[in-house]
Amino acid sequence: MTATVLRAARPYGGDPVDLVLRDGVVAEVLPAGTGSGSVVDADGLVALPGLVDLHTHLREPGREDAETVETGTRAAALGGFTAVHAMANTDPVADTAGVVEQVWRLGREAGHCDVAPVGAVTVGLRGERLAELGAMAESAARVRVFSDDGHCVSDAVLMRRALEYVKAFDGVIAQHAQEPRLTEGAQMNEGALSGVLGLKGWPSVAEESVIARDILLTAHVGSRLHVCHVSTAGSVEILRLAKERGLAVTAEVTPHHLLLDEELAATYDAVYKVNPPLRSKADVEALRQGVADGTIDAIATDHAPHAGEDKEGEWAHALPGMLGLETALSVAQLALVDTGLLDWAGVAERLSVAPARIGRLAGQGRPLSVGEPANVVLVDPAARWTVDPAALASKSRNTPYAGRELPGRVVATFLRGRATVLDGALA
Numbered sequence: 001m002t003a004t005v006l007r008a009a010r011p012y013g014g015d016p017v018d019l020v021l022r023d024g025v026v027a028e029v030l031p032a033g034t035g036s037g038s039v040v041d042a043d044g045l046v047a048l049p050g051l052v053d054l055h056t057h058l059r060e061p062g063r064e065d066a067e068t069v070e071t072g073t074r075a076a077a078l079g080g081f082t083a084v085h086a087m088a089n090t091d092p093v094a095d096t097a098g099v100v101e102q103v104w105r106l107g108r109e110a111g112h113c114d115v116a117p118v119g120a121v122t123v124g125l126r127g128e129r130l131a132e133l134g135a136m137a138e139s140a141a142r143v144r145v146f147s148d149d150g151h152c153v154s155d156a157v158l159m160r161r162a163l164e165y166v167k168a169f170d171g172v173i174a175q176h177a178q179e180p181r182l183t184e185g186a187q188m189n190e191g192a193l194s195g196v197l198g199l200k201g202w203p204s205v206a207e208e209s210v211i212a213r214d215i216l217l218t219a220h221v222g223s224r225l226h227v228c229h230v231s232t233a234g235s236v237e238i239l240r241l242a243k244e245r246g247l248a249v250t251a252e253v254t255p256h257h258l259l260l261d262e263e264l265a266a267t268y269d270a271v272y273k274v275n276p277p278l279r280s281k282a283d284v285e286a287l288r289q290g291v292a293d294g295t296i297d298a299i300a301t302d303h304a305p306h307a308g309e310d311k312e313g314e315w316a317h318a319l320p321g322m323l324g325l326e327t328a329l330s331v332a333q334l335a336l337v338d339t340g341l342l343d344w345a346g347v348a349e350r351l352s353v354a355p356a357r358i359g360r361l362a363g364q365g366r367p368l369s370v371g372e373p374a375n376v377v378l379v380d381p382a383a384r385w386t387v388d389p390a391a392l393a394s395k396s397r398n399t400p401y402a403g404r405e406l407p408g409r410v411v412a413t414f415l416r417g418r419a420t421v422l423d424g425a426l427a
């Protein structure tokens with residue numbers, strides 16, 4: 001097979017080299033300008049391992065009007081991702097081997113990136129009895145991450161059983177930490193602003209109390225817990241304590257919680273309505289620090305496409321959720337790299353290495369060294385682009401960054417040596 005030479009690419013932002021991709025792996029790492037093969041000019045571009053998303057809503061089956069596996073994974077590749085975890089809150093819910101295999105197969109057929117289906121923890125996400133976790137783990141989809149995302153596994157006995165069950169196949173329970181009674185009817189962050197705007201508040205303690213309980217349960221049964229989209233300073237503090245004790249807990253934060261805050265609710269534009277809600281400026285700062293010091297292991301998009309009618313009209317009636325796949329790397333650069341909190345190696349760790357490790361995805365999140373799978377993204381950190389919702393590959397338009405200029409552009413993405421994106425467009 002002809003080699004592809006990523007000419008003068010800068011792995012992790014370091015010195016330029018020629019990365020030679022052949023037969024699906026990084027075949028050689030040579031002095032810049034010396035590799036031979038089909039050349040991609042990567043001068044000035046940062047090379048990172050292909051990004052891995054722990055939290056993507058692909059909406060298929062059930063809401064193909066908002067997204068499909070094909071359109072969602074296309075958006076993923078354009079965002080620099082070589083693998084995504086597809087959330088289970090589909091219709092039907094991904095709570096059986098049949099549904100997760102269907103999603104996994106659709107991902108293979110689309111071919112834009114690997115799709116790792118997430119299995120539901122409970123049947124129908126109803127929080128009443130465990131789904132067939134073992135059958136999903138043993139299916140062709142090889143499920144390792146289980147989540148009732150959008151719904152919290154609030155029953156302590158069920159949560160304990162789920163944590164115990166997944167130990168058998170090294171699975172992880174990804175908890176959407178939201179105490180249901182404390183968040184009934186909640187619309188935005190609880191605080192002075194929610195009072196002023198007349199929108200029912202979602203208190204931080206609704207998230208923090210579940211995280212604290214789950215950490216204790218995990219420690220008790222000796223299992224693995226992952227906390228989805230952490231959004232408060234208090235959650236970061238609890239996670240920091242748990243990690244100091246060496247507990248097997250990991251956590252993710254979304255790009256939007258690292259950049260946007262609750263003041264956007266004052267627009268009453270439901271594009272800013274999301275679950276968990278945008279928080280205070282102090283929370284945003286604590287989340288950034290948490291990512292920088294490793295308390296938060298991963299950045300995960302929570303890409304949540306919604307059809308136009310579900311986001312129009314009154315805030316209280318709109319569905320929560322924002323697009324994320326095509327802007328994640330740019331937002332990470334803006335919030336973390338350009339602020340000096342993280343270098344490119346840190347970005348690779350949070351957006352590729354850690355999510356692959358947490359999801360137990362073989363062949364993803366690997367170093368850019370000889371013999372490793374050639375999953376690579378090339379990003380131009382000097383580029384600037386203005387987000388045009390109509391130009392996104394996602395089937396939905398609910399980006400919170402419409403009209404906003406962002407730094408950093410994905411130039412190319414390679415999945416096992418094959419270009420899925422070249423010159424910023426689908427290959």
Ligand SMILES: NC(=O)N[C@@H](CC(=O)O)C(=O)O
Pocket residue numbers: 057089149150151176273274275276302304305320321322
């Ligand atoms: N994150 C979101 O705001 N929305 C999620 C589900 C959810 O977490 O409520 C979705 O599926 O749209």
